[in-house]
Amino acid sequence: MAVVGIFVSPLLKAVINKLLSSDLIDLARQGGVDTSIKKLKKSFEDINDVLADAEEKQISDRAVNKWLKELQHLAYDADDVLDEFATEALRKKLIRAETDADVDVGEASTCRKVRRFLLSTCCKAMPYHLISFDFAIGSKIKKINGQLQDVTTRIKELGLIKKAIGGTHKPTNAWPRRETTYLLDDPFVCGRDEDKKRIVELLLRDTPTQNKVDVIPITGMGGIGKTTLAQLIYDDDGVKNHFDLKAWVCVSEEFDVKTITKS
Template identity: 35%
Template sequence: MAESLLLPLVRSMAGKAADALIETVSRMCGLDDDRQTLERHLLAVECKLANAEEMSETNRYVKSWMKELKSIAYQADDVLDDFQYEALRRESKVGKSTTRKALSYITCHSPLLFRFEMSRKLKNVQKINKLVEEMNKFGLENSASREKRQHPCQQTHSKLDDCTKIFGRDDDKMMVVKQLLDQQDQQKVQVLSIFGMGGLGKTTLAKMVHNEQEVHEHFQLKMWHCVSENFDVIAFVKSLIELATNGSSPMTGNIELLQK
């Protein structure tokens, strides 16, 4: 949906509002308090926007709220662009003569006119204050707590579905297998990383390599372990020992004994 583009926009604007050049110009214009308020509100919205996007699919009020937020977000982005342009313009004019500096106060680039215009635009953007107040009534979760709730302990396994046909990964599989088998003469164990955006089949490729017959015959020990986002060192080491011994080794909560 269109609203899904709102989160990266708000995140980008929050970063822009904190930009050192924009901060300098807003301070020179006596508008830094307004800039700071805008930055804080953008950060507050960003924190809960992912949950708002999800809620907007079933809640018409939240959907209308996001539509209004998008409108104000584009206005705020224009205001910040104006500050940024003015900062760069002033940097390029640092060396001009005193006469030209005096003349600039009555031209279209007059600092007084710029301050007046930006003050007017910032007042229009301050509508975001009301949206933040409304947002706090929705019961939205912030990004960190929401992700923790949705993914308390992610787990994967090494078994491939026998009835599932996998296409286009044979060359990738054999390339990884070859790199694994070529390690036997190396002093250090090599770590191979498979990375890419979600849904590309990284886990499936890892399973294909793990279950490959050549790998099975080459290595005496194979272990499949998933390190979740909620990383626990003791639980991690325990799991590795259980995998290596098929659960036959007594477990302890002492990390020193587990490492030994």
């Protein structure tokens, strides 16, 4: 069974950014869970330090792949809890605004209607009508922290180390390759109709192939228009209508599978 690559970096970065939110820090302090939040942040930051190494090793090491799956689930759980925190912060802000509002009568009436709607929506979404928010959220964070502790203790066991994202450093004397995009510099291109037609037919065929992912290379010496041909195919109406999702990724001289996959 093939090991599927998992990339948790963007998710973990989003969670860490939420943990740095001043609104969340204030709410955590008010609820008496600021220590737990700090612990959560520290654990995710420690894990983030070795994440590049883990994402690279997971293809050849099933234990690392399993570790990343556990981390992914925990990161999603933490993200959900932090969203609940954000909702509660909004609810408290609206309550303060309702109390402190000092506007004219007509505007006050409209504002109150909007706030009441938001307050009722927030409250309906919160599962804390029977128990206090602070206790419930504290319990959830404590549980995630406990599970994260197990994940972090296995970092040494798996031999994960701090590693710069992108693999090896590029030599200082290397000439940077020009970045390409799917946008045509000149919309009027002549002499490529037949080549374009043949490749588009390959892309749009419905007959199954033995490969899970088909690769159609366009090869040739520099300057003959390989990129232009790819741009014409990418912008073809038939291709646009056939595929729900398309992506254009520029591969640099420093070939790194993990970085390209993330892009």
